[in-house]
Amino acid sequence: MSKKSIKMLLIVEDNPGDARLLREMFKEQGSHNTELTHAECMSEAERHLSEHTFDLIVLDLGLPDAQGLAAVRRAHAAAPHVPLVVLTGLDDESLAAEALQEGAQDYLIKGQIGTRGLLRSLRYAIERKIMEEALFVEKERAQVTLNSIGDAVACTDIAGNITFLNLVAEKMTGSSREEAVGRPMAEVLRILDAASRETVPNPMELAVGKNRTVHLPLNCVLVRRDGFEIPIEDCVSPIHNREGEATGAVIVFRDVSVAQAMALQMAHSAQHDFLTGLPNRMLLNDRVSQAIVLAQRHMKKVAVLFLDLDGFKHINDSLGHPIGDKLLQSIAKRLVDCGRSSDTVSRQGGDEFVVLLSEVEQSDDAATTARRMLQAIAEPHSIGQHDLHVTASIGLSIYPDDGLDAETLIKNADTAMYQAKENGHQSYQFFKSAMNVRAVERQSIEESLRRALERQEFALHYQPIVNLRTGEITGAEALIRWTHPTRGPVSPAQFIPVAEDCGLILPIGNWVLREACKQARAWVDSGLPRGTIAVNISAIEFRDERFLEGVFGILKDTGLDPRSLELELTESVLMKRAESTESILKALRARGVQVAVDDFGTGYSSLSYLRRFPIDALKIDQSFVRQITTAPDETTIVTAVISMGRSLKLRVVAEGVETQQELAFLQAHQCDEAQGYFFSRPLPPKQFAKLLKTGIPEAVVLIHP
Ligand code: C2E
């Protein structure tokens, strides 16, 4: 304890002898620092107390204007924070004890006061007052804390009777502190096991018995006084005295109903699709795995149906996502209605659904369900003011025939679905292992393609395009060639679609364009006849936001005259997003770059765009040219395209001319240009340069009058 010095002392004593005695005792002790103030009555004391701050009051209990406890109370009221030591006579010890109850720190009995004892008593009185104040603050802090935390707190004594409840505990139990204090804990806190409805053993006894913090078992409910049940979580800790013996317990508990509801909700949403409420991919995988185990035991089959909507993207793009979402919900409902209650309909994301048919007798049953689902989906969906028509394609895989685990079954059903799409819309298709071979093949192409550019496995070949009136070579189409290190040459018809799917078409297309322009410029520089170089552009390149920038950059870098470049685009590319198509084509036209419609006639054949867009040439697809020899009666398309081209002032180029007969027909119908094996196969650059020099022999290009 620190030796607290007494600087300001107030002695309240009407007896001058006693007062003098005290003063002398102080002097004797050499307490020169202490400033003594003397009051002869309470009212004088009160005046001093209101004017100065004292460290201590020594108070006689027999004052003329205040006696006994009344004196203590008045002094305390005048200076509640100043420690108080009372002076009594020998016969008044019981009064002194009461004074202590009223807040005095100590008492001195007149006639028995020794000098040393006096000072020690006064010092202790001050220390005790400081500690009391600190304890009060501490207690107050604990009280405020307990009432402001969100958890409920209850305390018990060692007998298990409640000694305290905070506000939250009052609310949760339905008992006020006054009502609860003194009653057994089990009465105030009625805790049941939610499942068994049995009373949970008093956790306080456990905590005290084990002398450590214990928790309630999971799934407990607190029964409020009015019978309402609240799910709770709690912990109970024993309280110890200085000797370390348990003297009671503190129980902290909280309402977990919100947390529990949230956990349930989260568990549900982790396994379900938010849009349709159907099980998601994860839950489906579990269900398929379970179904496999059951089917194995009962010697049954399991079917997995992979369903994808046809043209859903178009609906989403044209009518907006809210309508698309409603359509998916409507489809989800129909699929659920089609299945049995033991089936699982899940949504994989996007417009893909996977249906699990458990315990199937034979594959045919699955086919029946697939047909039923296709039909149900095809019925119009009335959404908002729209009556939407949509079809789907379904791929099926069967356990154990097509796979032994969930992942393989779903993957194979997916593969089969792609085949169903190729077969035509609104059809279903069982998985065949040959499909896998194709998928593997595709993947291996993709892997090698990734390295093909840096390993310089690509080359360009050039196929001449011939003017059918003059027989001159007017230009060439650049065609990519890939020599795979082990497979040898791979056809562009095989790898271009893969490159488009995996995005590699962008760097590859860029390489082709640059290479072709460089070559064309080199031929011009070496004095060869000037011609047009035609380069195929895939949809993905054309839609890339940096497409124009790329074309113009390459023209600038290679120094090729833009009028010598022709870009070949297919009809389907031109048809989509007319606005942006038009602006891109206009930008190309403004620089002099030409545009040809490739494979004309095989696409949409919506001809209005031919008038709208700045286009220079039409390339008649070789399948139509072939008809000239194979089905001479059906040449209307070829003649129609030629005459249409003429009326729209477009150059018409016939592709894939292989025979004299085809050539003669085209010339007779005044087709402008042609290309094909009849004139030349696509050639490597050196050979093409030679051909450019010599030209195609006139004998080959029979000029019809
Ligand atoms: P396409 O643009 O229609 O090219 C014409 C295709 O017909 C070429 O096939 C060409 O070799 C072939 N061909 C030319 N004359 C005849 C003939 O008389 N008879 C027959 N049966 N075929 C003939 P290729 O080179 O295999 O290219 C196939 C397709 O691959 C091209 O069709 C084009 O769509 C695409 N392609 C080729 N190179 C590129 C390229 O660099 N970029 C892009 N994006 N696609 C390319």
Ligand code: MG
């Ligand atoms: Mg082409």
Ligand code: MG
């Ligand atoms: Mg073509």
